[in-house]
Amino acid sequence: MKPNANTDAIGSPQIAIEAVGLAKAYGTCISNADVSFKVLKGTIHGILGENGAGKSTAMKILYGLVKPDLGEIWIDGIKRSIHSPQDAKAIGIGMVHQHFMLSEAQTVLENIVLGNETTYIWARTIPEPLKPLNLDASRAAVLKIMAEHNLTVPLEAKIDDLSVGVRQRVEIIKLLYADAKILILDEPTAVLTPQEIQDFFKQLRILAKAGKTILIVTHKLRELLDVTDTISIFRAGRVIETVSTSVIDSDGLATLMIGRRLETIRNDHKGPTSSKPVLTIEDLHLSPAPTAQQSCSLTLFPGEILGIAGIEGNGQAELVEALRHPREFLRGHAVKRFEFLGKDVRHWKTPEMVASGLGCIPADRHHEGLLLDRSAVQNFALGHENNPKFRSGPFLRWKQIRAATATGMDICQVNPRLPDLLLKDFSGGNQQKLIIAREIHDKPRLLIAFHPTRGIDVGAIELLHKKLLELRAEGMAIILISSELEEILALSDRIAVMENYRISRTFLGGRCDETELGLAMSGSHSDREVPFES
Amino acid sequence: MKAKLLAFRRSLTALIIGFLASAVLILCVGESPRHILQIFLNGAGGSAYDFGLTLYYAVPLVLTGLAVSIGLKTRLFNIGVEGQLTVGALAAALAGIVGPDSAPWNRLLGFGAALLAGGLWGALLGYLRARRRAHEVVAGIMLNFIAYGLTSWIALNFFKNPESQNPETMSIPTGARIPSFTFFQSAPVSWVLIIAPFAALCVWAYYRWTRAGFAMEAVGSNPEAARYAGISIATQQFWALTLGGMLSGLVGFIEVYGNTGKFVVGFSPGYGFMGVAVALVGRLNPLGILGAALLFAGLHKGSLDLDFETEWLTRDFAQILQAILILFMSCSNLIPASWQLRIEVLKRRLHGNRD
Ligand SMILES: Nc1ncnc2c1ncn2[C@@H]1O[C@H](COP(=O)(O)OP(=O)(O)OP(=O)(O)O)[C@@H](O)[C@H]1O
Ligand SMILES: [Mg+2]
Numbered sequence: 001m002k003p004n005a006n007t008d009a010i011g012s013p014q015i016a017i018e019a020v021g022l023a024k025a026y027g028t029c030i031s032n033a034d035v036s037f038k039v040l041k042g043t044i045h046g047i048l049g050e051n052g053a054g055k056s057t058a059m060k061i062l063y064g065l066v067k068p069d070l071g072e073i074w075i076d077g078i079k080r081s082i083h084s085p086q087d088a089k090a091i092g093i094g095m096v097h098q099h100f101m102l103s104e105a106q107t108v109l110e111n112i113v114l115g116n117e118t119t120y121i122w123a124r125t126i127p128e129p130l131k132p133l134n135l136d137a138s139r140a141a142v143l144k145i146m147a148e149h150n151l152t153v154p155l156e157a158k159i160d161d162l163s164v165g166v167r168q169r170v171e172i173i174k175l176l177y178a179d180a181k182i183l184i185l186d187e188p189t190a191v192l193t194p195q196e197i198q199d200f201f202k203q204l205r206i207l208a209k210a211g212k213t214i215l216i217v218t219h220k221l222r223e224l225l226d227v228t229d230t231i232s233i234f235r236a237g238r239v240i241e242t243v244s245t246s247v248i249d250s251d252g253l254a255t256l257m258i259g260r261r262l263e264t265i266r267n268d269h270k271g272p273t274s275s276k277p278v279l280t281i282e283d284l285h286l287s288p289a290p291t292a293q294q295s296c297s298l299t300l301f302p303g304e305i306l307g308i309a310g311i312e313g314n315g316q317a318e319l320v321e322a323l324r325h326p327r328e329f330l331r332g333h334a335v336k337r338f339e340f341l342g343k344d345v346r347h348w349k350t351p352e353m354v355a356s357g358l359g360c361i362p363a364d365r366h367h368e369g370l371l372l373d374r375s376a377v378q379n380f381a382l383g384h385e386n387n388p389k390f391r392s393g394p395f396l397r398w399k400q401i402r403a404a405t406a407t408g409m410d411i412c413q414v415n416p417r418l419p420d421l422l423l424k425d426f427s428g429g430n431q432q433k434l435i436i437a438r439e440i441h442d443k444p445r446l447l448i449a450f451h452p453t454r455g456i457d458v459g460a461i462e463l464l465h466k467k468l469l470e471l472r473a474e475g476m477a478i479i480l481i482s483s484e485l486e487e488i489l490a491l492s493d494r495i496a497v498m499e500n501y502r503i504s505r506t507f508l509g510g511r512c513d514e515t516e517l518g519l520a521m522s523g524s525h526s527d528r529e530v531p532f533e534s
Numbered sequence: 535m536k537a538k539l540l541a542f543r544r545s546l547t548a549l550i551i552g553f554l555a556s557a558v559l560i561l562c563v564g565e566s567p568r569h570i571l572q573i574f575l576n577g578a579g580g581s582a583y584d585f586g587l588t589l590y591y592a593v594p595l596v597l598t599g600l601a602v603s604i605g606l607k608t609r610l611f612n613i614g615v616e617g618q619l620t621v622g623a624l625a626a627a628l629a630g631i632v633g634p635d636s637a638p639w640n641r642l643l644g645f646g647a648a649l650l651a652g653g654l655w656g657a658l659l660g661y662l663r664a665r666r667r668a669h670e671v672v673a674g675i676m677l678n679f680i681a682y683g684l685t686s687w688i689a690l691n692f693f694k695n696p697e698s699q700n701p702e703t704m705s706i707p708t709g710a711r712i713p714s715f716t717f718f719q720s721a722p723v724s725w726v727l728i729i730a731p732f733a734a735l736c737v738w739a740y741y742r743w744t745r746a747g748f749a750m751e752a753v754g755s756n757p758e759a760a761r762y763a764g765i766s767i768a769t770q771q772f773w774a775l776t777l778g779g780m781l782s783g784l785v786g787f788i789e790v791y792g793n794t795g796k797f798v799v800g801f802s803p804g805y806g807f808m809g810v811a812v813a814l815v816g817r818l819n820p821l822g823i824l825g826a827a828l829l830f831a832g833l834h835k836g837s838l839d840l841d842f843e844t845e846w847l848t849r850d851f852a853q854i855l856q857a858i859l860i861l862f863m864s865c866s867n868l869i870p871a872s873w874q875l876r877i878e879v880l881k882r883r884l885h886g887n888r889d
Binding site: 324325349350351353354360362367368369370371372373374378381382383385386391394395396398 | 743744745746748749751752755756758759760762763764765
């Protein structure tokens with residue numbers, strides 16, 4: 001019999017990746033101080049750490065995107081210097097980035113085969129750049145991978161037209177297609193639905209069994225415990241500990257990571273602070289071609305958190321779009337009543353909505369939330385240029401904006417606290433925290449939080465949840481849209497389940513559990529329902 | 535701040551490499567680069583008169599460079615500058631001819647007319663682009679043709695100078711023309727010169743301090759995020775082209791009031807197109823554009839002497855030089871990447887880090 005794929009001839013486990021003392025500094029900002037860890041072949045290795053702890057930087061070093069100032073990398077027992085992603089690919093390392101790196105104008109299939117194109121047999125002698133593409137052969141291979149891994153994507157669609165969830169799947173298929181032996185996944189699950197995550201993990205396990213080594217960065221403790229074999233914990237640019245998953249629980253992980261246990265945060269369900277609704281929507285057609293039942297109605301009172309649960313793509317994005325750009329959206333969609341703070345706002349544009357008190361944390365921060373090549377201060381002004389505090393006549397008051405940015409960065413603990421740093425130089429989680437800071441700094445009357453905790457660490461989630469409850473107590477109305485059922489259950493006063501462009505079920509907060517909600521989302525009934533306008 | 539410095543450093547490296555490449559080219563045709571450099575320096579700034587002429591060439595380039603750069607900020611290629619400045623010039627000349635005799639009022643009227651006419655021509659392009667979804671390059675080129683034909687027709691049919699053989703209008707009152715600096719001797723450099731740095735300053739302040747300028751930059755940086763934030767992309771594009779038209783129109787004012795005193799058909803030697811190069815080399819930064827315009831003007835002025843002073847090179851060489859510079863500017867992002875690696879290696883060796 002052949003020796004196990006994950007052990008060498010003698011039978012002792014092989015070390016697939018060994019990082020020794022990796023260090024990287026950007027100016028005075030030390031991103032990695034001393035990163036050392038070992039990963040055995042055929043295992044799944046988790047990476048955990050606070051926002052800005054240097055996880056992405058370390059992964060980019062392994063993939064050749066960032067050159068370390070110091071340190072060594074050993075792959076399969078051989079010391080390697082990886083200067084570029086090409087080098088990394090050549091030795092079988094593949095990576096899915098925290099933020100997608102797909103070519104938006106091209107189709108899914110083209111994106112997947114990019115860099116690993118198949119050509120025709122008869123074209124072997126043609127010089128490389130001129131070889132005709134054999135997309136049919138590639139398609140067959142990709143279809144096979146899709147079938148094997150139970151991942152479906154529309155191969156002919158343009159990336160531009162896809163939701164974030166599908167884009168992530170494309171990235172993963174791309175890796176599988178490139179036949180990488182070491183897979184580096186930087187927060188791959190951030191945009192997946194719970195069900196997708198389960199499938200995805202099943203897949204990762206199969207891949208690991210087949211001898212692939214997987215490095216996975218995630219902020220979700222449950223996932224780490226669920227799927228990994230070993231976990232390295234990062235703090236301030238160092239690996240402070242590598243533990244075996246079998247001997248630790250989520251409290252232990254949190255303690256290692258942030259130095260204390262996590263509090264459990266619960267809504268006290270005090271009820272609205274006023275009976276005058278903030279938002280009244282009646283019969284809004286969210287679907288582009290609605291049928292009779294596909295209309296959505298909801299009322300929201302001050303001091304109330306409405307959680308919207310539901311599988312991605314069932315109208316959540318459209319609901320946000322309607323609230324954000326009423327005039328544009330309602331041009332193509334019928335509605336009976338659409339009132340914000342008691343006023344008919346069907347003809348309002350975004351600036352008017354924002355001026356009357358609408359805050360919005362967008363789902364896709366890079367596309368909708370940020371100017372990556374601008375500083376934090378400039379990003380803080382984005383969407384708030386008309387705020388009377390920030391302007392005088394046609395001019396912007398940068399001093400005030402800078403002061404507000406500094407305060408916001410303090411409140412949401414954005415690190416490093418440098419208002420002039422370009423946004424792309426912040427870590428992913430810190431970019432998200434900056435958006436949150438921007439959207440709540442002016443105490444809007446209605447806050448839409450669309451996947452607000454995407455990419456932020458457990459400590460920061462705790463902070464944000466506390467903050468949201470605090471704002472609620474002060475009378476803010478909040479619509480929380482999230483694929484994290486736990487989050488919805490912990491915070492919501494009421495929970496609406498969105499399915500097929502309508503609100504299919506509603507629950508009172510604190511009166512249902514995860515299984516019940518999960519069932520409702522997939523379309524099954526339960527008897528603890530309450531009528532919505534209770 | 536740091537990013538700007540980096541951009542500046544990159545431009546500088548690109549320029550230096552561009553000049554080195556040109557030097558090689560000069561060697562190939564059998565001239566001495568040092569000699570050529572001397573001719574250029576002498577020609578562009580050897581005397582007050584020469585330098586005056588360089589400034590004279592630079593002023594329109596600053597304005598057209600700014601006009602193009604504003605368009606590029608919102609990701610539009612404003613190729614209509616040429617037409618806008620032609621319309622601006624005619625408007626300035628007509629205003630000067632029919633306007634009051636009092637010099638200040640006449641000048642003010644000419645200035646306003648140039649601004650307005652250029653702005654309107656730009657707004658037309660903006661409207662076609664933003665509201666009617668026309669491609670700005672195609673529409674811009676067409677509007678250039680129309681502007682050229684229309685202005686020639688008006689100028690030659692209604693306001694032709696009867697005493698002249700040239701295709702030009704009557705002159706504006708002599709008193710209204712803006713006097714030249716005496717410092718530059720007989721070079722036609724008048725006080726209109728200050729419009730260039732002033733315009734650059736205005737544009738800089740517009741981006742830096744105003745809400746509208748911020749919105750425009752946001753559109754350029756990330757259109758989707760700008761839209762989400764409630765900034766209308768179409769509106770910003772419309773205004774970018776309109777503002778570009780106003781700046782271009784000023785070129786016409788400068789030409790009429792500061793130089794010829796009348797509208798001459800075909801007066802522009804392609805300021806609008808050179809503006810594209812100026813905007814790119816200046817990296818869309820108003821201060822960079824000032825520098826780039828001076829550089830291009832100097833190259834142009836310096837090359838005029840090549841005909842007499844060298845055996846093989848003619849003034850066309852300046853165009854080759856410009857082309858080489860633009861080429862290197864546009865790919866300068868590549869250059870430091872390979873250098874960085876070397877610098878990195880050097881640093882490591884110096885620090886005794888065995889790799
Ligand atoms: N190009 C850069 N210039 C300056 N600082 C940088 C740059 N890239 C990263 N950093 C800094 O390095 C630190 C580590 O960033 P990194 O992206 O590795 O964090 P992370 O652990 O992945 O965090 P997150 O969980 O938020 O994704 C951050 O403080 C970040 O601001
Ligand atoms: Mg990261």
